[in-house]
Amino acid sequence: MHKSFDFLVVGAGFSGLVAAERLCTQHGKRCLVVEKRDHIGGNAHDCYDEHGVLIHPYGPHYFRTNSDDILGYLSQFTEWMPGNYKVQVYRDDRYWSFPINLRTFEQYIGREATAEEMEAWLKENRTDFEAVTNSEEAVLSQVGEAWYKMFFEGYTLKQWKRHPRELSPSVCRRIPVRTNRDDRYFNDKYQVLPKHGYHTLFNNLVKACGDRLEVRLNLDYKEVIANESIQWQHMIFTGPIDAYFDYKFGPLPYRSLRFEHEHFSAKALRGIEDGSSQLEGKTPSPDPHLPSSGLTHQPCVQVNYPESNLSYTRTVEAKHITGQEIEGTTIVREYPEDYEVGKEPYYPIPAAEARQLYKRYEDEAGQLDDVSFIGRLGTYRYYNMDQVVGMALKFVEKLNPFLIKHL
Ligand code: FAD
Ligand code: UDP
Numbered sequence: 001m002h003k004s005f006d007f008l009v010v011g012a013g014f015s016g017l018v019a020a021e022r023l024c025t026q027h028g029k030r031c032l033v034v035e036k037r038d039h040i041g042g043n044a045h046d047c048y049d050e051h052g053v054l055i056h057p058y059g060p061h062y063f064r065t066n067s068d069d070i071l072g073y074l075s076q077f078t079e080w081m082p083g084n085y086k087v088q089v090y091r092d093d094r095y096w097s098f099p100i101n102l103r104t105f106e107q108y109i110g111r112e113a114t115a116e117e118m119e120a121w122l123k124e125n126r127t128d129f130e131a132v133t134n135s136e137e138a139v140l141s142q143v144g145e146a147w148y149k150m151f152f153e154g155y156t157l158k159q160w161k162r163h164p165r166e167l168s169p170s171v172c173r174r175i176p177v178r179t180n181r182d183d184r185y186f187n188d189k190y191q192v193l194p195k196h197g198y199h200t201l202f203n204n205l206v207k208a209c210g211d212r213l214e215v216r217l218n219l220d221y222k223e224v225i226a227n228e229s230i231q232w233q234h235m236i237f238t239g240p241i242d243a244y245f246d247y248k249f250g251p252l253p254y255r256s257l258r259f260e261h262e263h264f265s266a267k268a269l270r271g272i273e274d275g276s277s278q279l280e281g282k283t284p285s286p287d288p289h290l291p292s293s294g295l296t297h298q299p300c301v302q303v304n305y306p307e308s309n310l311s312y313t314r315t316v317e318a319k320h321i322t323g324q325e326i327e328g329t330t331i332v333r334e335y336p337e338d339y340e341v342g343k344e345p346y347y348p349i350p351a352a353e354a355r356q357l358y359k360r361y362e363d364e365a366g367q368l369d370d371v372s373f374i375g376r377l378g379t380y381r382y383y384n385m386d387q388v389v390g391m392a393l394k395f396v397e398k399l400n401p402f403l404i405k406h407l
């Protein structure tokens with residue numbers, strides 16, 4: 001059957017779906033979204049595992065933003081709940097308050113302290129640079145060598161397989177440093193989570209488009225291109241830009257990941273409370289602040305592991321943030337992996353030479369009138385969810401009025 005659309009959108013993540021929604025509902029266009037996975041939502045997808053626990057299968061997704069507009073836009077599709085985004089670091093056989101704050105300083109010196117004492121300590125320990133040019137200097141200039149070595153160097157090496165010296169300052173600057181006792185992971189004005197899960201948000205967004213939007217799953221866009229009975233005027237590509245161009249300048253570097261899931265029944269969790277269960281040879285402490293959702297395995301949603309004897313970087317226990325009332329729990333260990341074409345390109349690499357290679361693809365993309373590239377992979381940017389939503393909204397706003405009118 002012959003089908004004709006105004007837009008073909010490749011990828012059903014935040015960027016593809018938001019662009020499609022605006023085009024359908026604001027401009028009355030017909031869009032086909034094709035997604036090679038078996039679900040919508042891209043990496044922000046959440047789902048129930050085989051034990052009924054709501055998890056984030058592609059790594060933890062903590063929604064935060066400073067933008068009223070972006071939050072307002074997404075609020076059409078979801079209610080929100082507060083985002084209890086707390087992270088601790090596990091090293092030297094103990095948990096450390098993180099990001100670095102007054103509690104961390106107190107743990108470090110072994111007694112209560114004041115903000116003034118911490119500020120004086122930082123002043124004495126941090127290194128001054130004329131201009132900060134990489135992530136090592138970014139951390140040294142904020143907290144000095146001891147905490148750089150304790151919290152950042154090892155984690156960054158595991159995560160990126162690059163020294164912090166080889167990464168843009170922005171990578172480690174994502175992590176705040178505070179001299180008060182605020183131990184939230186982020187500084188953003190809004191730190192929230194979709195109340196009924198990301199999957200509900202995405203389903204509502206698709207529903208809002210009515211029959212102007214068609215979504216096809218388990219389908220690579222190359223199959224659509226090969227199918228002459230499907231036609232469109234303009235393509236919006238949110239997959240990896242180097243894949244679109246068949247890697248003609250060579251593949252862009254990415255970091256990939258492997259996720260390992262472990263479920264704990266309520267009985268097993270009680271075993272942990274008794275100190276009888278082991279995690280890679282270490283006994284995690286029971287959570288001293290049980291959330292209302294019941295027993296948990298670790299003290300907060302995320303624990304980071306900077307030490308090199310463990311090959312994973314973090315463990316995530318979503319139950320702390322979803323507040324799901326369920327007896328058991330699931331933790332997900334995240335193992336960074338080398339990337340090669342064919343694996344999932346989870347992280348674009350924020351480094352100068354990667355950016356230069358991307359620039360060649362970007363110039364090539366600039367030559368095309370009938371394809372636009374947006375999103376984290378389409379523009380090769382280490383962007384958060386709110387940033388790609390903002391990018392998709394702006395993209396549609398700025399789309400050539402001629403194109404919008406005449407399609
Ligand atoms: P994606 O979500 O990657 O969607 C692109 C889609 O295109 C994918 O579904 C893919 O399958 C599809 N696709 C690719 N190629 C093809 C093809 N050939 N044919 C058809 N479909 C194709 N952001 C936050 O704000 N907070 C967080 O806490 C956070 N944590 C993160 C943790 C991890 C481990 C990762 C990797 C990212 C995290 N992010 C977080 C970033 C967040 O995932 C992204 O900003 C956002 O999901 C990007 O949306 P997108 O639509 O641009 O890309
Ligand atoms: N980082 C670190 N130690 C930590 C947490 C983060 O060295 O305990 C560094 C690391 O380089 C990481 C970056 O800070 O890639 C950004 O951390 P974030 O938690 O924001 O990473 P993401 O959630 O994007 O993977």
